[in-house]
Amino acid sequence: MKKKIRVEAVNIFPIIKNFLYSDNEIFLREMISNANDACLKMKTIYKDIYKDKYEEKFKEEFKIQVKINKKEKTIHIIDNGIGMDKIEIEKYINEIAFSGAEDFIEKYKYKSENTKSIIGHFGLGFYSSFMVSDKVEIYTKSYKDESKGVYWKCEGDPNFFLKEIEKKERGTEIILYINSLNEDFLEEKKIIKILNKYCKFFNIKIEFLGKEKIIINNIYPIWIKKSSELQDNDYIKFYNNLYSPDSPLFWIHLNIDHPFKLTGIIYFPKINNNLIFNKKSNIKLYQNQVFVTDNLDGIVPEFLTFLYGIIDSTDIPLNVSRSSLKIDSSIKKISNYILKKVCDKLKLLFKNNRSFFEKKWDNIKVIIEYGILSNDLFFEESKYFFLFKTINEKYFNFIEFYEKIKVKQIDKFNKIIFLYCTNQEQQYTNIQLAKEKNYEIIILDSPLTHNIIHKFESKYKNISFYRVDSDHIDNIIKKNISQKLEISNEKKEKIKKIFENEILDKKFTIQVENFDKKTDPLLITTPELIIRIKEIKKQQNDTSTYYDKENYNLLINANHSLIKKIVNEENTIKRKILINEALKLAMLSQNLLKGKELKSLISKYFDKLTYLN
Numbered sequence: 001m002k003k004k005i006r007v008e009a010v011n012i013f014p015i016i017k018n019f020l021y022s023d024n025e026i027f028l029r030e031m032i033s034n035a036n037d038a039c040l041k042m043k044t045i046y047k048d049i050y051k052d053k054y055e056e057k058f059k060e061e062f063k064i065q066v067k068i069n070k071k072e073k074t075i076h077i078i079d080n081g082i083g084m085d086k087i088e089i090e091k092y093i094n095e096i097a098f099s100g101a102e103d104f105i106e107k108y109k110y111k112s113e114n115t116k117s118i119i120g121h122f123g124l125g126f127y128s129s130f131m132v133s134d135k136v137e138i139y140t141k142s143y144k145d146e147s148k149g150v151y152w153k154c155e156g157d158p159n160f161f162l163k164e165i166e167k168k169e170r171g172t173e174i175i176l177y178i179n180s181l182n183e184d185f186l187e188e189k190k191i192i193k194i195l196n197k198y199c200k201f202f203n204i205k206i207e208f209l210g211k212e213k214i215i216i217n218n219i220y221p222i223w224i225k226k227s228s229e230l231q232d233n234d235y236i237k238f239y240n241n242l243y244s245p246d247s248p249l250f251w252i253h254l255n256i257d258h259p260f261k262l263t264g265i266i267y268f269p270k271i272n273n274n275l276i277f278n279k280k281s282n283i284k285l286y287q288n289q290v291f292v293t294d295n296l297d298g299i300v301p302e303f304l305t306f307l308y309g310i311i312d313s314t315d316i317p318l319n320v321s322r323s324s325l326k327i328d329s330s331i332k333k334i335s336n337y338i339l340k341k342v343c344d345k346l347k348l349l350f351k352n353n354r355s356f357f358e359k360k361w362d363n364i365k366v367i368i369e370y371g372i373l374s375n376d377l378f379f380e381e382s383k384y385f386f387l388f389k390t391i392n393e394k395y396f397n398f399i400e401f402y403e404k405i406k407v408k409q410i411d412k413f414n415k416i417i418f419l420y421c422t423n424q425e426q427q428y429t430n431i432q433l434a435k436e437k438n439y440e441i442i443i444l445d446s447p448l449t450h451n452i453i454h455k456f457e458s459k460y461k462n463i464s465f466y467r468v469d470s471d472h473i474d475n476i477i478k479k480n481i482s483q484k485l486e487i488s489n490e491k492k493e494k495i496k497k498i499f500e501n502e503i504l505d506k507k508f509t510i511q512v513e514n515f516d517k518k519t520d521p522l523l524i525t526t527p528e529l530i531i532r533i534k535e536i537k538k539q540q541n542d543t544s545t546y547y548d549k550e551n552y553n554l555l556i557n558a559n560h561s562l563i564k565k566i567v568n569e570e571n572t573i574k575r576k577i578l579i580n581e582a583l584k585l586a587m588l589s590q591n592l593l594k595g596k597e598l599k600s601l602i603s604k605y606f607d608k609l610t611y612l613n
Helices: 012-020 026-057 086-093 100-108 113-117 122-131 180-186 188-199 232-242 302-306 329-352 354-374 376-382 398-405 428-435 449-459 489-502 528-539 561-568 572-589 595-610
Strands: 002-004 063-069 074-079 133-141 149-154 159-165 171-178 205-209 213-215 250-256 262-268 283-287 290-293 308-312 387-390 395-397 416-421 441-443 463-467 508-513 522-525 552-557
Touching: 026 063, 026 074, 026 122, 026 171, 026 188, 026 290, 063 188, 086 133, 086 149, 086 159, 122 133, 171 180, 180 188, 188 205, 188 290, 232 250, 232 262, 250 308, 250 329, 262 329, 302 329, 302 354, 329 354, 329 376, 354 376, 354 387, 354 449, 395 398, 398 416, 416 428, 416 449, 428 441, 428 522, 449 463, 449 528, 463 528, 489 508, 489 552, 489 561, 489 572, 522 572, 561 572, 572 595
Parallel strands: 063 205, 283 308, 416 441, 416 463, 508 552
Antiparallel strands: 002 159, 063 074, 074 171, 133 149, 133 171, 149 159, 205 213, 250 262, 262 308, 283 290, 387 395, 387 441, 522 552
């Protein structure tokens, strides 16, 4: 019997093929989803019939089978679920987008929890098969007593063929005749890969019947269980199977029923400073154990997409093809819940197992830094678990460190100064000057350091960050204590002119200072502003050259005996030598002496050693 599919638009098939689904491999997920729903419906009916005696009365194993016939160019999806009779084929297959699941749930909504897992739009999902097929056949038989088998065929146009047939077993077999453009779907490896991607956790057993039988899915993944039922090893094993042979640092088990239903596991993996930022999420969205997408814009705060894990919810609205999210108010509530659970976990770890948290800090700090920069709610919570590591390898959260330095490291303008270094070896000289005053110095060496500094300074107006080598420590933390001037302002001007006459290199801005006698005669520093501008340019791949020029402050300690010797030296040649040799040593201390100048200095001192008595 030949009939027409009831659709308003004759061109429904081109729409399905070209626009409804963003990826043609989705067809297999939809086919398996429909088979899964059919089995769940059958299970629900049996449970309704047998009530509490279901387990002992009904022993049949529900399963879905997938096989390929390369010779016939077909893919077969077979289930032993509820099946369909002729009337149901007419209703659920031929009426595009009519939801068989919706009708079924309405009938059984007071009778079984299993109906919550029936997600079908059997009509529309089924027609995704025509994305890859020239022809689709259905052989099906309903569970109902005395029902006959039904054969249905369609060749990708509004016409279909329908007849009753003899079929012994309940259930459905769908045969897809793969078109010439999609014959790669006849390769076993590809089909197994797609099944693993979309169907790895379906709640009905899936078998791939190839050269050997392969069980595709784990029907009881750990995220559907209660955390009280699981051991640490269960979480680690699940992580190892999905992501990495390494152990995760820690994890968060999500489980909420109201005001929305959501379960899942989020893992914190080991991450170093070389984190690569991209849009693809490592957290995947499932709906009733069916993979939907790894594009979680809106539902998971962006910085958390670098973590690993699975989120499963029936309350996340999807588009009609179940291939992407529909953004609405519920999404924000879910996102805030996930954010809160992450914050709670980090605070709890820091509070209850601080030594563990400190040991793992270097592996998670970039994620937390990115969260601080991208999410204000997370930033507010971070003061309890964002750690500052000092050069003495001690850790403080923001509140603790602020309290520790607020008295000693406050300048005459009432700014609390956070001293930091990015490289302890390169900035050794300046670190020692700060240590002599018992100042605390933190290590900030991540790619996001200068963004983090800006964030804290913008939120807390009474603090400022300075790199220890951005100036002499007395200039960084200016105090009201007046120093005894051993050299008059006139003499300071004289010193400046002497050095300006000899040092013609424009990269140095000369400043004469009244430091103590122990401070080196010459110090080379890079202003904090220049440091930050260069770092921002580097992050943004800014190719402008204005700030690429070397810009340094040359600080002359007017109280040092060498400077006094230079000033008092009347022989201009000797004075020139003293100034240039002192400058080379200052440059050497900052790793600025290179090439010919470095070679010349080294050779000179080799010569001195050679002729040393």
